[in-house]
Amino acid sequence: MEHQFTPTHYFTTLGPHEPVLTVQPGDSIVTTTVDARGRDANRDxxxxxxxxxxxxxxVDGAEPGDTLVVKLDSIVPNRDWAFCGTSVAANVVRPDFVRELPEAGMAEWDVDVEQGTATLTTPESKLGRITLPLDPMIGCFGVAAKGTQAISTATSAEHGGNMDYRGFRQGVTVYFPVFESGALFFLGDGHALQGDGEIVGSGLEISMDVRVTLDVIKDHEIGWPRGENAEEIFTAGNARPLDEATQNATTEMLRWLVQDYGLDPLGGPKPAVGPVRQIRPGQHVRPRLHDGLQGAQGIPAGSNPLRGLSRIVPDPAAVFPTAG
Incomplete structure (x- = not known):
């Protein structure tokens, strides 16, 4: 079943809030998100x-120890204007360089959804006209945190949250651990485009029209968010310092390969997995930093055994701006 949902209020924590809608496993939700500063499609x-x-x-039937499956069917900007920061964060440069950073400001961009582009309008660039291709993504989303906590949307942990990872784009399927009955799924903080690391503290911030499909894998416990697209699988890790985030993501990848693929990534009698393809950063400016471990050689696209346990099949060719 597909549900049309129009939000009337929003939350800046992920926790045990009163649900706005109850859905069944396999249902889809069509809704909207506001930008990081609380502006909607009309800039209000x-x-x-x-x-x-x-x-x-x-999500009816989701209980602690289960896995929530989230298919990002469609992520489409719903207005023609976006903004982003203009100065890199102080914590991503050497301490002796901080005093040379310019005062933080805001840049504005014209967004053309039909053409799939964003063009810088202010401030003017010495490089001339700058136009970039859109690559919409969800920056902050996840489930209610464990222990009945309400965790700020400024940060992230095992439940998801403000990961700002470019891999969370249209067509991707994401897996979250469930900590509370019903999972209590949230989403927001859409970016029309973002660089790895989000070192200016923002992407191209914009409101979105979104469609997601939710499902539950019973009695399947995971530790951290996982994801897959048509080409690879990836895992998330959120922590400070950065090496701990990398450790979380790497450990979750190794557990995934053993748990669901039956592989032994450390060697032994089972087939070993080759080197990890790459580690890509999510946001590097918040209380907890994000690293994403992306892909493992020897894992064919579409081979995830979880597909047999979920109603959701990742889209093999979901590329913006073709909305699902």
Missing amino acids: QVTPRGNPQTGPFF
Whole structure:
């Protein structure tokens, strides 16, 4: 079943809030998100800033120890204007260089959804006209955190949250651990485009029209968010310092390969997996930093055994701007 949901209020924490809608496993939700400062498709300020979240959505039957499956069917900007920061964050440069950083400001971009481009309008660039291809993604999303906590949308942990990872784009399927009955799924903080690391503290911040499909894998416990697209699997790790985030993502990848693929990535009698393809950073400016471990050689696209346990099949060719 497909549900049309229009949000009337938003949350800046992911936790045990009253659900706005109850859905069944396999259902889809069509809804909207506001930008990181609480502006909607009309640029109206409808809620306070701070990565406001649409939701939470209660998924019937989801219980602690299960896995929530989230298919990002469609992520499409719903206005023609976006903004981003203009100065890199102080914590991503050497301490002796911080005093040379310019004062933080805001850049504005014209967004052409039909053409799939964003063009810088202010401030003017010495490089001339700058036009970039859109690559929409969801920056902050996840489930209610464990222990009945309400965790700020400024940060992230095992439940997801403000990961700002470019891999969370249209066509991707994401797996979250479930900590509370119903999972309580939230999403928001859409970016029309973002660089790896989000070192200016933002992507091209914009409101979105989104469609997601939710499912539950019973009695299947995972530790951290996982994802897959048509080409690879990846895992998330959120922590400070950065090496701990990398450790979380790497450990979750190794556990995944053993748990679901029956492989022994450390060697032994079973086939060993080759080197990890790459580690790609998510946001590097918040209380907890994000690293994504992307791909493992020897894992064929579409081979995830979880597909047999879920109603959701990842889209083999979901590329913006073709909305699902």
